[in-house]
Amino acid sequence: MSIAISSAEPYVMAPFVYKGKVRELYDLGEHYLIVVTDRISAFDYVLRPSVSDKGCLLNRLSCFWFEETASLQPNHLVHADVDRLGDIISNRTIMKDRVMVTRKAQPIKIECIVRGYITGGGWRQYQQTGQINGIPLPSGMRKNERFDRPIFTPSAKNDAGHDEDISLARMKELVGAELAIQLMEKSIQLYEYAHAYCEQRGIVLADTKFEFGLINGQIILIDELFTPDSSRFWAKENYTLDAQIESMDKEPVRTYLSGSGWDKNSEPDILPAHVVKETSRRYKEIYYRLTGQQYIR
Template sequence: WKDYQKTAMICGIPLPKGMREAERLPEPIFTPSTKAETGDHDENISCAAMARLVGEARTGQVQDVSLRIYQKGASYAAQRGILLADTKFEFGLLEDRLLLIDEVLTPDSSRFWPADQYQVGCSPASFDKQYLRDYLVDSGWKVTDPPPVLPAEVVANTRQRYLEALERLTGKGLES
């Protein structure tokens, strides 16, 4: 959202002007990034920059796989009353084979919004790590600082959001 506010683009992709916070894009987009050093944020890059790093064919392959996984995940979540606002996937290579690595479609790697509470123009309620991120920003913590001790209430509220995502997406609780 912050990138869009500055440039009306994300990763070099022009988006419609005048969009409001949390407004759905006309269609899903592929937004590559590079892995940052510990303590830094991953850096968003354009598809052209990605192609310079890994080649056009591999860029196209990663884009295709990413969008297909996203669309399946978004459809699954929508059937359960959740909007999959965005997500990230991490890929690697093993003997030239593309591998999907790390977590996939979890509250740590995705933004899950309750469909029944969704409103364009305001920061949506979520079942993901955004609550914790907001707390850390509001507290003044910087990623270069040592991790803070989190208040029990923040831990409990974050846990509750993750459990809500689990229950809505799977129909089962943690004990199941």
């Protein structure tokens, strides 16, 4: 059964902790419960309507990657079985594939971004300064060109407003030099592993972001992992230099909004049905290409 949910609150009988653009967090005592809704955001706005199955696909992809990379880096996943939650869930059919029970970690307020290719915001920085987050780069690089080695370009998570691009030196000031270096090394290792995995499946992982936390001093990978909402995936057959490459994610939404005349400062209109349908199809396609499994609910 495909159904789009914009909020999990009617179906979860546990104390509510936090509502993000897509995810909701509930307190289970020893653990947290993360529920991934079908909400979709762009340009810092949550849009209407929600996209059927998007939350399930994102959650299943994160679980897939958490299990795939557990030997490289410990993470917060305990299980993702809705049937083990008992009366906490009032409708297991609707909530199936959307839930993740996790260990409680103290979040580190840094987005750990790794870029393997010069594109997006990194390309814009380079055009203006010849650098990305204070990292000097060779002159004459071309848009979408692959770096000789992935670069680490963190951002500070602000409580209000946009995240702030920062240098590694600034990150050391914020979290300490030792932790900053550890996070950089872990992030690059995870990116390189996933890049090689994706390459075998005809996908280019251009860049991605990670979030980490601490449990008793141990670094733990949290939030989501290598999903279309946290990563820039390109179909390998579409990879080219000096051009805009469509990402395998919510690109139809961004394209529609950019061409709709919307001022990006007011509540956007409801998305057309064909845009929502194409976005859902893209999430299913990347899920299939990454896992080798058709999404069936």
